[in-house]
Amino acid sequence: MNTPMKTIVFDLDGTLIDSAPDLHLAANLVLRDEGLPEISFAQARSFIGKGAGVLISRVMQAVGLGDDPAEHARLLAKFMSHYEGEPAHTLVYPGVMDALGRLEAMGCAMGLCTNKPGEPTAIALRHFGFDRFLGKVASADTLPQRKPDPAPLLHVMRDLGAETALYVGDSEVDAETAERAGLPFALYTEGYRKTPVAELYHSYVFDHFDQLPDLVAQHFADVKA
Template sequence: MKAIIFDLDGTLIDSAPDIHAAVNKALAEAADGELDFETVRSFIGNGVHVLIDRVIAARSLDEGRHAELLEKFLKHYDADPATLTKLYPGVQDAVETLHGEGYALGVCTNKPEGPTRAILEAFGIDKYFGAVVGGDTIGVKKPDPAPLLAVKEKLGARVAVYVGDSEIDAECAQKAGIRFALFTEGYRKKEIDDIPHEARFNDFDMVDTIVTRMADAI
């Protein structure tokens, strides 16, 4: 069995608008002002706990308020995580095509598993993914390789290709010994050439050709 495993935020979905909205609702509820979109977008990728750490630092708030703000953020975000979020163009067709070609598909993300599954279901693509591991599923997050390896194991895959958008995903794949394809239109913080990858793309119409070539070469 060959598997294609995807990151979520910045790879399958552009979720920054909903995350930004939930952050500002949490801050407003606590009378702590707000943050602009690009600032919050730059905080995405290391999981929700790091997101809140960065929000606290950006607003110069007391670090002891982390639990309070995390609770408020999750309350607003979990209420409807797919209001402003969109699939990147071509994702639906790419996922359907790969599934139809017999690949086992999975998701490995630092987003908590609950909202991850809710988002996949909201877009009607949850049925294509045989395994989902979120940032709270096994107790460790990317770039630790354990979540990615857990998805591969759950899928029963002999070989796998990981598709992500960031240096975090690249490091995770490298540590797991899994080939990595970089989606260049997501939330990366480093320049493309500074992120280790074996293939890269900016259009999901290219995914089938790229990952098939990568999987067949293993």
């Protein structure tokens, strides 16, 4: 197999799409049905990054439910029943589709590594048209490990036939994943990050996807040199 010279792996939530509105709505539909106080949008946004199970754990803590495993499983199932449909309120970040098209034209091999469960990931990829660009995917269901364990990221990279890759993400989880994988990391600053940029592992920083193709071109030119 020929190793692609330019390989990029993307995170999904907070990087390619802003899914916080749909996650917030699904969480509050569960809480409303349970007769519990709803969480704010800011709370929901801060709970994103380590998968649906962690999000529900944080929701339970926020409304004083504790951490009973059976209750967690029940509420997670209810949450997923609300969330697994078409993403009605999720938005693609500005410039993403154009950037993916430009990267494809540059000959980049691209994949996805996300902590989002498999079914909503597949729906989002199809709904927004990302599936034509992102040939290999690791979701929360692909391996036993999830980010920040580097295993899913390395899995996607290997599926793409690459020995190295540039990882693009938005969060503390993504930065730790890239660092543990020993890969360069491009940090998108408009996602769900809470930590100052200077305190996170990163190789590059960008705040609009219009900037990404030139950043990628420069990165792989430097690697080749």
